Amino acid sequence: MKLGRIGTAFERMSDRERKIVLGGGALVMIAGIVLVGVLLSRKVSALEEQVAANDDSLHEIEQMAPKYLMRKLEDKATDEQLERASKESLQATVLNIAKTVEYEKKDEDGSVTKIKMSDAIKFANATEILAELTQKQKKGAIRKKSKAKKGAKEVFLATIDAQFQNVPDEAILRFLAKLESHPDPLFGIALDMSRTQPSHDQFQATVKIGQFRFGVLEE
Numbered sequence: 001m002k003l004g005r006i007g008t009a010f011e012r013m014s015d016r017e018r019k020i021v022l023g024g025g026a027l028v029m030i031a032g033i034v035l036v037g038v039l040l041s042r043k044v045s046a047l048e049e050q051v052a053a054n055d056d057s058l059h060e061i062e063q064m065a066p067k068y069l070m071r072k073l074e075d076k077a078t079d080e081q082l083e084r085a086s087k088e089s090l091q092a093t094v095l096n097i098a099k100t101v102e103y104e105k106k107d108e109d110g111s112v113t114k115i116k117m118s119d120a121i122k123f124a125n126a127t128e129i130l131a132e133l134t135q136k137q138k139k140g141a142i143r144k145k146s147k148a149k150k151g152a153k154e155v156f157l158a159t160i161d162a163q164f165q166n167v168p169d170e171a172i173l174r175f176l177a178k179l180e181s182h183p184d185p186l187f188g189i190a191l192d193m194s195r196t197q198p199s200h201d202q203f204q205a206t207v208k209i210g211q212f213r214f215g216v217l218e219e
Contacts, residue, residue, distance in 0.1 A: 078185075082155060085184045085213035090158045091123050093186070094209055097178050098162070103171035105201070117175050122163040131157040131212060156215040159189065162207045166196060169203045176207065185212045 085093075098117035105113050131154075164172060172193065179186055186209060193205040 081183070081185050082212060082214045085211055086215060090160050090209065090211050090213075091126060093182075093184060093211070094123075094160065094162055094179075095121065097182060098175060100178060101171055101175045103168045117164070117167065117171060120164050120167050122165075124161045124163060125208075126158075126160045128156050128158040128215070131155045153214050153216055156213055158211045158213055160209055162209055164203070164205045164207075166202050166204065168201045169193075169195075172203060172205050172207075179207075179209065186210070 095118055098121050101117040102114050103117070105115050107113055164175075176188060176191070179188060188207055189210045190208040191205065193203060196202045196204050
């Protein structure tokens with residue numbers, strides 16, 4: 001019914017009025033098409049920017065993935081070392097290393113006797129404290145203190161003094177080399193070494209040895 005009225009009204013218009021109406025309708029349609037095109041163009045541009053950002057993120061992930069995996073493997077290897085170290089006391093570990101080092105000692109009758117470093121070693125000042133392990137932080141960053149919970153597995157630093165009396169200097173050096181190359185996380189902290197006789201066969205030494213290990217906080 002409405003369409004019929006519109007058609008009747010359109011027929012009653014003059015040619016000039018009809019041209020104006022048709023021109024206005026065409027402009028409205030063109031404006032609508034242009035508006036839709038602009039909106040679609042903006043949407044496409046936004047999607048293109050998002051895709052480009054995602055590509056950059058994927059590229060960054062691809063670059064970081066090997067380092068991340070390597071870090072995870074290193075962390076796993078470190079945890080395995082700390083776990084293995086916790087199964088045996090530091091003194092027992094050092095004593096086993098000393099058993100692998102031998103030196104020769106001349107007797108009064110001129111004969112030579114082979115002696116293991118483990119037969120000349122004494123231990124003192126054994127300690128074990130909770131290790132404070134920190135990472136590098138950005139300048140100005142606030143350092144957060146973490147409280148160890150009772151009964152939780154933590155990293156401890158165990159130390160002990162290995163003392164030698166009247167042993168050759170080369171035997172002490174070989175013992176230190178064995179210590180540094182041991183698969184468990186052992187390291188020398190301090191060395192006090194002096195000669196007791198003019199020859200190189202008479203030295204006394206105190207080696208402070210450290211080891212990181214897992215432990216359980218008791219208190």
